Amino acid sequence: MTSDAGPASHAGPASDAEARAAGELRDTSAATRQGGEPMPPALRPRELSRWAWRQLTSMRTALVLLFLLALAAVPGSLLPQTSIDPGRVAQFIQAHPALGGLYSRLGLFEVFRSPWFAAIYLLLFTSLVGCVLPRIRVHAAALRVPPPPAPRNLDRLPVHHRWTVAEPVEEVVQVGARSLGARRMRVLRGPQEAAASRWVSAEGGYLRETGNLLFHMALLLILFSVAAGGLFGWKANVIVPVGSGFADSVSQYDSFSSGPYLDASGLPPFTITLRSLTVRYQTSGQQVGAPRSFVADVGLRPEPGTPVEAKVIAVNHPLELSGVKVFLTGNGYAPVITVRDAKGHVAFSGPVPFLPRDSNMTSTGVVKVPDLSPSQIGVSALFLPTALIDPVRGPISIYPDLKNPQLFLGVYSGDLGIDSGKPSSVYQLDTSKMTLRTNGRLAPGQTLTLPGDLGSISFDGIRRYANFQVAYDPGRVPVLLAALLAISGLLLSLFVRRRRVWLRATSHGPGRTVVELAGLARSESAFLEEELEEITGELSARLSVVRDEE
Amino acid sequence: MAINATLAQVSNYLIYSAMLVYTGAFIAYAAELAYGNSFIRRQAAVPGDVVGAGSGEQTVPSELVAVAGEARSASSGGPAGGTSARRAAPTGAPSGSATDVDERPARADRVGRIGVSLTVLAFLLHAGAVLTRGLAAGRLPWGNMYEFNVAGALAVTGVFLALLVLGKPVRYLGLFVIGPVLLILGLAVTVLYTQAEQLVPALKSVWLGIHVTAAIVSMGLFTVGMVQTVLYLIQSHREKVAAAVRSPNFMDRLPSAAALDRAAYRMHAFVFPLWTFAIVAGAIWAENAWGRYWGWDPKETWAFITWVVYAGYLHARATVGWRGHKAAYIALVGYGTILFNYLVVNIWIVGLHSYAGVS
Numbered sequence: 086m087t088s089d090a091g092p093a094s095h096a097g098p099a100s101d102a103e104a105r106a107a108g109e110l111r112d113t114s115a116a117t118r119q120g121g122e123p124m125p126p127a128l129r130p131r132e133l134s135r136w137a138w139r140q141l142t143s144m145r146t147a148l149v150l151l152f153l154l155a156l157a158a159v160p161g162s163l164l165p166q167t168s169i170d171p172g173r174v175a176q177f178i179q180a181h182p183a184l185g186g187l188y189s190r191l192g193l194f195e196v197f198r199s200p201w202f203a204a205i206y207l208l209l210f211t212s213l214v215g216c217v218l219p220r221i222r223v224h225a226a227a228l229r230v231p232p233p234p235a236p237r238n239l240d241r242l243p244v245h246h247r248w249t250v251a252e253p254v255e256e257v258v259q260v261g262a263r264s265l266g267a268r269r270m271r272v273l274r275g276p277q278e279a280a281a282s283r284w285v286s287a288e289g290g291y292l293r294e295t296g297n298l299l300f301h302m303a304l305l306l307i308l309f310s311v312a313a314g315g316l317f318g319w320k321a322n323v324i325v326p327v328g329s330g331f332a333d334s335v336s337q338y339d340s341f342s343s344g345p346y347l348d349a350s351g352l353p354p355f356t357i358t359l360r361s362l363t364v365r366y367q368t369s370g371q372q373v374g375a376p377r378s379f380v381a382d383v384g385l386r387p388e389p390g391t392p393v394e395a396k397v398i399a400v401n402h403p404l405e406l407s408g409v410k411v412f413l414t415g416n417g418y419a420p421v422i423t424v425r426d427a428k429g430h431v432a433f434s435g436p437v438p439f440l441p442r443d444s445n446m447t448s449t450g451v452v453k454v455p456d457l458s459p460s461q462i463g464v465s466a467l468f469l470p471t472a473l474i475d476p477v478r479g480p481i482s483i484y485p486d487l488k489n490p491q492l493f494l495g496v497y498s499g500d501l502g503i504d505s506g507k508p509s510s511v512y513q514l515d516t517s518k519m520t521l522r523t524n525g526r527l528a529p530g531q532t533l534t535l536p537g538d539l540g541s542i543s544f545d546g547i548r549r550y551a552n553f554q555v556a557y558d559p560g561r562v563p564v565l566l567a568a569l570l571a572i573s574g575l576l577l578s579l580f581v582r583r584r585r586v587w588l589r590a591t592s593h594g595p596g597r598t599v600v601e602l603a604g605l606a607r608s609e610s611a612f613l614e615e616e617l618e619e620i621t622g623e624l625s626a627r628l629s630v631v632r633d634e635e
Numbered sequence: 636m637a638i639n640a641t642l643a644q645v646s647n648y649l650i651y652s653a654m655l656v657y658t659g660a661f662i663a664y665a666a667e668l669a670y671g672n673s674f675i676r677r678q679a680a681v682p683g684d685v686v687g688a689g690s691g692e693q694t695v696p697s698e699l700v701a702v703a704g705e706a707r708s709a710s711s712g713g714p715a716g717g718t719s720a721r722r723a724a725p726t727g728a729p730s731g732s733a734t735d736v737d738e739r740p741a742r743a744d745r746v747g748r749i750g751v752s753l754t755v756l757a758f759l760l761h762a763g764a765v766l767t768r769g770l771a772a773g774r775l776p777w778g779n780m781y782e783f784n785v786a787g788a789l790a791v792t793g794v795f796l797a798l799l800v801l802g803k804p805v806r807y808l809g810l811f812v813i814g815p816v817l818l819i820l821g822l823a824v825t826v827l828y829t830q831a832e833q834l835v836p837a838l839k840s841v842w843l844g845i846h847v848t849a850a851i852v853s854m855g856l857f858t859v860g861m862v863q864t865v866l867y868l869i870q871s872h873r874e875k876v877a878a879a880v881r882s883p884n885f886m887d888r889l890p891s892a893a894a895l896d897r898a899a900y901r902m903h904a905f906v907f908p909l910w911t912f913a914i915v916a917g918a919i920w921a922e923n924a925w926g927r928y929w930g931w932d933p934k935e936t937w938a939f940i941t942w943v944v945y946a947g948y949l950h951a952r953a954t955v956g957w958r959g960h961k962a963a964y965i966a967l968v969g970y971g972t973i974l975f976n977y978l979v980v981n982i983w984i985v986g987l988h989s990y991a992g993v994s
């Protein structure tokens with residue numbers, strides 16, 4: 086690596102200058118890996134695989150893979166995604182069956198978990214490793230090598246200054262070396278040269294490459310941390326009406342997803358009770374009805390037997406305990422409904438969470454009463470917090486808060502279809518084996534008497550419910566740290582200036598020493614001209630400049 | 636907290652005033668370039684006169700006239716008659732070499748300076764509008780698209796003025812920066828206008844301040860970088876035509892293609908880490924608000940796409956054969972992804988980030 090300045094040497098300054106003049110790459114380590122290598126003539130497996138590896142780790146391949154990655158992400162943003170909104174995916178497939186089927190087979194509804202997306206980023210990261218590891222080796226070696234000697238003709242370099250001072254060569258060299266050293270450059274003083282001259286060579290900005298390597302390694306670390314989070318973490322959702330609660334166990338959650346390495350018995354044993362949920366909406370103006378605050382007051386029992394602590398969970402203020410975070414992610418209405426049989430016995434009673442359908446909280450829900458004779462009862466209901474019967478659109482809610490709550494019911498009797506053992510959604514009523522008995526409209530406190538001897542349905546009141554997401558992601562903190570590392574590396578990589586500066590002092594008789602100062606940028610935005618002008622100014626201030634140069 | 640309607644109204648008046656003054660600045664910059672143009676025509680009549688010291692291939696007017704834009708203190712070379720061999724297209728003025736330069740109409744320069752003064756005035760009015768809007772709503776004034784536009788335009792002007800304050804020779808950018816600023820503000824006050832209101836709960840977070848501020852400043856910087864890239868492409872196509880043949884126009888008053896290319900690269904290199912930071916801050920915010928730091932929401936996805944494209948741009952610059960035009964086109968694609976994210980995703984695509992406030 087530490088070659089002399091011969092024109093044939095790759096690392097030498099003169100060849101660098103030539104490379105630069107030819108518009109080539111400055112970084113010699115990367116220059117050796119440019120794409121476009123010819124195919125080897127003999128395709129023996131070993132050579133072929135080496136050739137393939139070189140192709141994969143070339144800059145050009147990295148570039149192509151980067152663009153592929155960007156391109157591959159596009160459908161993930163334009164098409165509905167199963168992991169984000171399965172309902173919209175189902176709608177899309179229903180609306181465009183042929184296209185939907187094709188997209189589905191191509192994985193376009195689950196882009197970010199599709200094999201082809203994974204293939205792109207895994208190839209990219211393989212390329213990254215193949216690219217970065219050799220560079221680490223080269224860089225580590227370069228860190229131990231002194232700056233290269235000054236080339237013979239400094240005036241051939243792109244930036245070059247020349248002037249005359251009164252001090253002798255030795256002193257000029259000393260002042261120059263000190264000035265360059267003060268710029269945190271590595272300085273090497275050359276030996277006495279033939280024509281009563283000496284040079285100083287300095288190189289600075291090694292941190293640029295260090296930062297670049299750090300950045301690329303940190304990207305790898307991000308990938309690993311995200312993967313670790315996926316493998317060892319879990320995520321659950323639960324709907325909790327005010328006054329109710331849940332314990333941190335898989336059976337209590339409405340949905341639970343985890344990586345393959347979860348020990349479900351290891352969930353922290355807390356229980357949370359929702360004491361109240363405060364929801365405020367904009368009451369006037371252009372954005373009337375826009376949500377303004379959601380706050381859940383909860384009672385937290387960290388472990389069985391411990392006292393209950395009062396806590397607040399709000400949007401942007403999750404509750405955290407032993408690595409598990411509880412987020413408030415939504416809210417809705419749970420009308421309290423009681424179903425009685427003909428004799429007045431209660432067959433069902435309790436808050437029923439309804440799913441909000443629009444920003445004014447038009448909500449839909451279902452009540453299934455299987456244990457009722459003579460036949461099972463199913464209720465399909467629409468809940469409107471502020472009801473309005475629109476002549477065109479029918480009953481809709483015009484404001485999300487409870488101004489004029491109304492429950493619209495369709496009551497069915499027959500077979501609910503839940504005994505067949507097939508899983509069925511609590512939010513959907515399968516009416517294929519049921520008949521519509523009556524429709525009704527209830528305000529809180531009212532009761533609808535069903536025809537025949539089916540009994541009655543009462544709308545007793547309304548409770549709000551909160552949607553909690555409970556998540557454990559062990560990759561969270563490592564991802565953040567790795568991201569911060571990546572940014573630090575990036576800053577070094579982009580703002581540290583890699584450059585070489587040479588100074589040569591040549592005696593032209595007593596009291597006349599010609600100073601030559603030249604530099605070579607080894608990275609973009611080196612601002613070399615500015616720096617050399619600064620150095621020239623510094624040296625001129627410390628040395629006595631002789632004006633009349635021949 | 637209640638909205639202060641009077642202050643909100645003051646904010647609106649300030650925006651209109653700022654737009655008026657920006658228009659003045661825009662006209663001044665245009666006039667500067669136009670004056671310079673007539674000057675160039677006069678100069679072009681006497682070719683050969685405009686040659687800088689010695690270097691034969693640099694007799695093109697653009698090099699000479701770039702001096703006007705790149706009016707950097709031209710301490711060419713060393714102190715005592717030093718020489719500075721600038722092989723790559725020079726960015727500094729070869730001071731004293733071409734005396735004709737100093738006869739450049741002082742009027743053009745004066746008009747340019749007026750443009751800068753008006754820009755400063757407009758910037759202050761504009762900043763006042765943002766401030767009063769924030770005070771009116773009692774929060775950071777970037778919570779819907781109207782406010783993003785206004786703050787983003789402020790960031791663009793701010794970047795331009797900051798470069799001037801730092802002594803960078805960027806006055807030539809004036810026309811091309813104030814134009815987009817007026818366009819962004821025009822869109823804001825017409826299509827996107829939203830009354831000052833409080834925020835939906837998901838936006839109430841310190842990370843909103845950090846993430847959105849970083850994103851808005853990044854978009855300002857990307858916009859300036861895009862302008863420089865476009866100018867570079869135009870200039871570079873111009874330079875392909877022999878100087879004697881092409882008809883002189885205002886582009887001759889701009890820096891050389893090489894200088895524009897370098898300036899654009901520096902702008903992009905500067906903004907890339909900030910954009911990275913904006914994404915990280917956004918992820919922290921998302922984690923607090925939605926319980927996951929990354930969920931491939933359309934908005935997040937496009938921020939990622941932008942990031943990847945600009946990473947590609949930086950890589951391309953480091954690869955033989957991909958510098959110059961190809962890299963420039965990548966940068967423009969990158970800017971396209973920003974626009975798409977801002978205009979299309981915000982307004983038309985369903986996602987968690989539905990805060991456009993446009994109805």
Ligand code: HEM
Pocket residue numbers: 112115141142143144147151209210212213214216217297301304575578579945946949950953
């Ligand atoms: C996950 C994919 C990657 C991303 C997001 C990425 C991003 C970046 C960024 C933003 C830079 C700019 C920093 C600078 O200019 O110094 C950079 C530089 C660089 N990257 Fe990557 N990179 C990736 C993969 C790769 C791969 C696979 C290679 C090798 C084949 C590679 C080699 C390089 C090199 C050599 C530089 C330095 C360029 C220079 O001389 O300025 N990168 N990378």
